Amino acid sequence: MEVKYDEIKVIGFDADDTLWINETYFRDAEEKFAALLEGYETKNTIDQDLFKMEIKNLELYGYGIKGFVLSMVESALELSNNNVSHDTLHKILDIGKEMISHPVELLPDVVEVLKQLSKKYRLIVLTKGDLLDQERKLERSDLSEYFHHVEVLSDKKESNYQHLLDHLEIDVKEFLMIGNSLKSDVLPLINIGAKAIHVPFHTTWQHEQVEDHETNGKEYQTISGLKELLKLV
Structure with a gap:
C-alpha cells in the first residue's frame, strides 16, 4: 500500500519502544x-x-x-x-x-534519523505514561535538541490527538505519527485524517494489541526500523 507524504510538515514520535526500549x-x-x-x-x-x-x-x-x-x-x-x-x-x-x-537504551539509528529529519521537519514527542518518568528518560536520552515540543498524554485516543494538534495549530493533513503501537500510535491518527507509520517492537503489551479486523481498510505503512523513514519522507 503506497502512501504519499508530500504534505507533511510535522512528524510526531512515540517514545517508549519507538525511540528507546521500554x-x-x-x-x-x-x-x-x-x-x-x-x-x-x-x-x-x-x-x-x-x-x-x-x-x-x-x-x-x-x-x-x-x-x-x-x-x-x-x-x-x-x-x-x-x-x-x-x-x-x-x-x-x-x-x-x-x-x-534503568539507563535509557536507544533503539538503532534513532540519533541519525532524528538529526536528518529535524533539518526538514518540525519534530515532536507524543507519548503516554508518568510525566516525571518520561521527562527523566528524555533528559537521559540526550535527544531533546531534536524536538520542538514534548507532550505526555494521559491516553492516546482520537480526541487526545485532535485536541493537541488543535492546541499546537498543526493541520491534521500535515501531520505524520511514528510509533510501535497500532492501537495507540497508528489507528487513532488515521481515524482523524493524519498519516501514521508503524514500526513494530518485538514485544507488545497485551492491552496494546489489536485484532486484524481493526486494521482492515486503514492506509498506513509498516517499516522494520526507523532508518527506513529516511527513504519515505
Missing part, C-alpha cells in the same frame, strides 16, 4: 513478580491477575511504572489473601525503583 523491562519485572508470588499461585494465574489489576487501575493511576508497581502490590495482596510478607512487598517496590533508574 516494554522489555516490564516483561522482566513481571517475571520477577511471578517468582516472588510462586508460593501462592501458578505463574499463569499470577500473570493474568496482574494484567487484570493493571487494566482495572488504569483510570486511577494511568500508564507508567508507578501505576504498574501499585498494581503489583495490590495483586500480591489479593493473590496471597493479604498474607504476603513485608519483605516481599519491599522487593516489589525495589523492582519498580530498578525500572525507574
